[in-house]
Amino acid sequence: MTSKIEKQTFCRVCEPSCGLIATLEEGAITALKPDRDHPVTRGFACHKGLSVLDIHQDPDRLNWPLVRQGATLKQTSWQEAAVAVGDRIKALQATYGDQAIGVYTGNPLAFNSTAGPAIGSFVSAIGSRRNFSSGTQDCSNKFAASEAVFGSSTIHPIPDIAHTDFLLILGANPRVSHMSFVSIADPIAELRAAKQRGARLVFVDPRLNESVSGLGELLQIKPDTDTYLLAAMVHHCFSHGLIDTAVTARYAEGLDFLKAFAADYSAQKVASVVGLTVDAIEKIASEFAAADRAAVYMSTGVNMGRQGALAYWLLYMLSFITGNLGRQGGNKYAQGFYPAAKAGATRGQAPSFEDSPYGPVRKIRGSLPGNLMADMILNDPNPIRGLVVISGNPLLSIGNSQLMKAALEKLEFLVVIDIYPSATSEYAD
Ligand code: SF4
Known part of the structure; x- marks a missing residue:
């Protein structure tokens, strides 16, 4: 009799982290389905989560290390691979110093509770400060702005969609890309429920994205404005007395600075920049401020623009001065x-x-900007000569693939840790 649990x-x-139910037969997973009894995700799981079983069982998945022998990659043992990688790293560091090794980590590690500490230990053990992450390509602005506004890169008050009367969404397309930084399993269901309420x-958004249809209205601005x-x-709220003075009197520090900053950006001044009429800008500001409960959200479209950190700061300042930060129906932070x-x-x-050599640089959550990695391999006075890539594919995900290709070709040693071969691993040792 087969055992099935x-x-x-x-x-x-x-x-x-949607709840799933795995069926195990003879100790092997044979099916995955959404967990209807999960108290938070309540039976929701998207196609990606439900396809994980296909990946788990895929014969093309890498279940063992490969080592380059000429033009091909040959299977080896975990022990041999670990020793070979360690030896190459030590040899490069003995010749060129600790900073000759770089580490690039990709997005999947953000959802792996044990990988973070493990990689932190690895990076500190090799003593290199050349640590890059994919987060610097699409969300470091949020980390940097939250450090400045809230004193922590990990505080991101989320829109209280269930109770809001007005949700302003910038640069996001939840129907296609979910909603990041809010940890909501089924954002479209929540947005639909809010609309019905x-x-x-x-x-x-600069375009009529797939989420607008049937859910909301579009304020079409020029890209990256x-x-x-x-x-x-923000300026309109100050100049038209739309500030929640009870809130600002109690909690604000540096309000004059914010007011002076925004004073340079009247609707008249920015209308031609953003591609909206003065009336449209003032109307949306007035309506946001007048809503009983208004919430804000922005995502990748703004994050990857030229002023993503500034935009994230202004987003929360708009929420704060209108009395919507930290309250029901506005934007809330939960300890979790x-x-x-x-x-x-x-x-x-x-x-x-x-x-x-590239100008003043700061790390965000311990990571250097990924778009400097190729330069630090190709043009740096003390170049990166060995690179460890973990769950990432920088050849495709960082802008200027030609430059990255040249950089990967120049490396003396490249190791890629992933579950499938990738464009980056084509260059791996
Ligand atoms: S929404 Fe995210 S966590 Fe949930 S099933 Fe899809 S991929 Fe997994």
Whole structure:
């Protein structure tokens, strides 16, 4: 008789960690389905989570290390691979110093609770400060702004979609890309419920993205001008007495600075920049401020722009001065199941920039900007000569693939840790 049992588990692919039920037969997983009894995700799982079993069983998946022999990669043992990697790293460091080794980590590690500490230990053991992450390509602005505003890179008050009357969404397309930094399993269901409840959803985007249809309205701006729109909205709130003075009197520090900063960005001044009329800018600011409960959200479209950190600061300033930060229906921060705020706390330290051949550079959450990695391999006076890539594919995910290709070709040693071969691993040793 075959043994068949069901076990509760969860998806490791993205933030909500949706609850799943795995069927095990003779100790092997044979099926995955959403966990209807999960108290938070309540039976939701997307196609990515449910496809994990296909990946788990895929014959093309790498279940063992490969080592380059000429033009081909040959299977080897874990022991031999670990020793070979360690020997190559030690040899490069003995010749060129600790900083000759770089480490690049990709997005999957953000959802792996044991990988973070393990990689932190590895990086500190090899003594290199050349640590890059994919986060610097699409969300470091949020970490940097939250350090400045809240004193911790890990505080990101989320929109209270369930109770809001007005949700302003900038540079996000939840129907296609979910919603990052909010850990909601099924954001479209929540947005739809909010709309049915009578909430107004306003998308700020250069194009009519897939989420607008059937859910909300579009404020179509020119690409990468969100910061100007937000500054003008903040300015309008100050200049038209739309500030929640009870809130600012109690909690604000440096309000005059914010007011003076925004004063340079009146609707009249930014209208031609953002591609909206003065009336449209002032109207959206007035309506946001007048809503009983208004929430804000922004994502990748703004994160990857020229002023992503500034935009994120202004986003929360708009929420704060209108009395919507930290309250029901506005943007809220919950401690959650572990002290995330403590993990990212700056402890009062201002960010420190280091001089570099590329200008002043600062690390965000311990990572250097990924888009400097190729330069640090190709053009640095003390170049990276060995690179460890973990769950990432920088050849495809960092801009300027030609430059990255030249950099990977120049490396004396490249090791890639992943579950599938990738474009980057084509260059691996
Ligand atoms: S939304 Fe999809 S990918 Fe993300 S945790 Fe849930 S099932 Fe996994």
